[in-house]
Amino acid sequence: MTARPAERRGRLDRETVLASAESIVDRDGFDALSMTLLAAELDTRVSSLYNHVTNLEDLRSEIQVRAMSLLGRQVQRAAMGHAGADGLRVLSHELRAFARAFPQRYAALTRAPIDRDGFFAAAGDVIEAMGVMVRSTGLPERQTIPTGMAIFSALHGFVALEASGYFDGVPELEDVFEQVVRGAVTAAVLEVTTPRG
Incomplete structure (x- = not known):
């Protein structure tokens, strides 16, 4: 019935x-x-x-928070057993996998957060996973957040272009992504050994 x-x-x-x-x-x-x-x-x-x-803003805020929470759970699982440059590469691939699986939710979570407190609380797993990997390269604590943000910014540029269809038809796309990852990770690791002027 x-x-x-x-x-x-x-x-x-x-x-x-x-x-x-x-x-x-x-x-x-x-x-x-x-x-x-x-x-x-x-x-x-x-x-x-x-x-x-409560209203549409509350609804959209929850979409952002839940997307970030889901990403956090996925990167935490992916990070298990990895460290340093290897761990940063793993997280890079997991970020791309999330954006491919949920392109619209990824786009939502990379907008300005509606509920900043709730959003950044939900981002705790992502921030922790990235922080662990950055610190395990040997970088001092003061450089952890800026380095994590720089790596994410580089990856987001690629991921957002891929999601928009900009790279459609590019035969060497996997090589392009690997080069972006390699560049971002190498830059982070070089911070450990290159003295600042």
Whole structure:
């Protein structure tokens, strides 16, 4: 027997609402997400959504936070058993894999965070994994964050261009990515042995 819309609405909870919102983002993009579209997706009224999220800004903020949390879990798993330059390469490949699997969520999490406190709390696993790898190259603590940000910036440039389709048809794309990774990692490691003027 098919459930009536009212019965389906009665089973809504915050997790269901957020998961459906993520599906919309994956399919249509972050900017396409709206309360009206989400309500239609869930076969409910817009007013019913406000039992689970405050407003559209809250919803979009949660998409960013959840995307960052998911990335954090993935890089933490990937980092197990690695260190130094090898670990930085592993994290580089994991970042690209995440962006390929969830291009729209990756685009959302690389925008200015809506809820900065929640976002950076969710980023803890990513920051920790990158910090461990950077420190294990021998860099002093004061250079950990700037070096991690520099590596991410280099990788993000490639990943964002790839996601946009800019590299479509480039036959040597894997070689290009490896060169970007090698350059970013080598620059970090050279900081250990090259004195600053």
